Amino acid sequence: MMSDTTQVVCFGEALVDMLSNRIGDSESGGPETFTKYAGGAPANAAVAVAKLGGKAAFVGALGQDQFGHFLQQNLADAGVDIQHIVTTDKAKTALAFVSLDEHGERTFEFYRPPAADLCFRPEDFRPELFKQSGILHICSNSLTEMAIAQTTAYGVQQASKSGWITSFDVNLRHNLWPEGKADANRVNHLAQQCQIIKMSTEELDYLAQGHKDYLTQLLQHKPELILITDGARPVQWYTKADQGQLSPPKVAMVDATAAGDAFIGGLLSCLSAKPMHSNTLTEWLSGHELEDDLYFACCCGAHAASIKGAFSSLPDPDSLQPFLNQGANHA
Template identity: 50%
Template sequence: MTPLIAFGEALVDMLSNRLDGAADDLPETFTPYAGGAPANVAVACARLGLPSRFLGMVGEDRFGDFLVEELARHGVMVEDVCRTREARTALAFVSRDAHGERRFDFYRPPAADLLYRLEHLPAGIFAEPTILHLCSNSLTDEAIAETTLSIAEIARRGEALVSVDANLRANLWPDARVDIGRVTALLDQAHLLKLSREELDLLRGDHEAEAWLQWRLAAGVRLIVITDGPAPVAVHRLGQVLHIDPPQVRAVDTTAGGDAFIGGLLAQLAAADVTASTFSDWCQDEDRLRRAVELACRCGAFAVTRPGAYSALPTRDDLDAMT
């Protein structure tokens, strides 16, 4: 199996007990759940039985302890998680509407995950074939962006298969303005790229969607998957687009849906020993690709029916019970 390495933020989602607009005389309370998009993906793969490790930095505080313990409890290797006293672990206060859609209020920056630097990267980590997964939330200030883009370049030189989920959160960026050029620079380091429909529309600007996607494919991306809530997933590869219907479920909390989806897809690549050098050939088998995306859709559908992130991610037994 090809091991997965996820790099970026681990943070604590403080999930509200109250749905937006609900009549409730009780005080609003928040329950802590371990989260952070790349950390979620590491857990998603581990819960599906794949070797998975997390790279990042958390504070030397109770929330940092909580995250490391939760990652390890779900089977993620945490030996290379760094700790710091220079900043606290990031928090995200999450409110939900009646459909499980979320509103985030982030306590970041400052935050510990933004202090990770190349000097913290373990020597030789990309010496063997691996899958590296990244998100755009480690691009939100200049120093961590430089680190993230450098890690992606090092991984590519080491022939790692690079996966990127845009996972845009505008309110993490200065003045809530996403640096589209910086994000695109990371997207173009990917072999596998995941976007939501809303992210595609933001990133492409005034360009036609198809033209923008073709530019990414021409830059070296081999597979682009575009999710759109309960609508069909669009799967783009050179010369062909597939549309795959996800299972229809009642969403309770969409926090981990996209991470469960990409984690499920990466777990299948890892289980099949797919590497950067074999990924293009893997993508050309339409039946295999369709089955892989269908399973990823099931992972996402399972996750949104439960609150939180790590504990909402499916195991193999959970997926078998859905059929």
């Protein structure tokens, strides 16, 4: 990619995924152990963009602890700009203990809240951040408490005022919410303020809550592209004027961790390589590049699903090429 690519700024949580050595309920191989991996959905997306050659920054708060230092080092090593990270001694860096079933699907046990990422406040956004062109990417885990939700909304407002493209990966983790389930109204309200929305079929069912015209109503607000993922099944896409679907490459899934983040990161890396801002997004959506870029994103997701871990499973151009070759005639 060219050196003057648009910066993709990913805001929210970076955390440490502690991945179990066990697959399913098997207790063979001795005691259960956990290996630490850098993770967190927005951080994963930033690394996905950077590893593909894009210009990526991560914005958020980390604890002044060994896990916070570990995450900063991993982000920097991946080529992500970390100058906008703030550190705090008010809370520790979040942890997520991750178990895998025999199909590579995950269950999470979070050590959050309290957590450092929830301590980020509007004044922590540096004024110079929004002075250049950019794309802001967020996830719903920065909506779980009112203070961080207000901070996230502030970031979206500042990005929109600056003519940035705004992207929202719903990425619901119900056990992070105080009530044990996500506040659908809060999530939907923020979704209405962003231009690109990604969610899974399960998340769609939860947010729609029986409203068959949910997607139509959402597209009447700011969203211009809605993406519905469903594991290895076809990705559904909707714009204000059209809709379609495309199938991702077939892979043997090893670990679903970061597959969705690789998908959205791949798409954002494509957008960042174009002379694009908020007002020209519609032109891209009506052009022939849309499905090509979405298939590129699908290949990124498939790549991540075929490798264990988060950052470690995200593709670079060379490792992605076999996946792209598999679907050379996808159109």
